[in-house]
Amino acid sequence: MRHLSFATLCFLLASLVVSSCGSDEVNYAENLIGTWQLTSASRNDVPTETLVGTWFEFTDGQVLRTNLPMGSEDGFSYEITKNKIHQKSPMEVVYEIQFLLEDTLVLEMESRGVVFELGFIRGEQAPVNNTAPVEGTESINPTEPTEIIDSE
Secondary structure: HHHHHHHHHHHHHHHHHHHHHHHOOOOOOHHEEEEEEEEEEOOOOOOOOOOOOOEEEEEOOOOEOOOOOOOOOOOOEEEEEEEEEEEOOOOOOOEEEEEEEOEEEEEEEOOOEEEEEEEEEEEEHHHHHOOOOEEEEEEOOOOOOOOOOOOO
């Protein structure tokens, strides 16, 4: 009888743990909507300032606008799978969500073997028709594969 009770207790505890895990899932699609301003960036774990001024804007229509060279201020559609944002562009870019709270976002992405970690805070509306690129990226075409080279 004790074995049956112990087994039942273990089953109930396991069920409780499994059911509580599902309720903590983050709704990335809903929580990403809005404009995000870059606050920190690293390239292969080395802080960099070459991306100063970068912003991302996620719309509820699943359009991603950004002044990052691999994006577009006109926007590309995106899709979220688990904690990954798949930017649907000629050069598909995948951003992995490392951390997301109401006003803080950390993304990680890889471009040609270089790992970038980007830290953002929720910001004001992104500039509309702002053609000024991020410093040091003036010659980059967002529709072609590009290698970002850090000048540091």
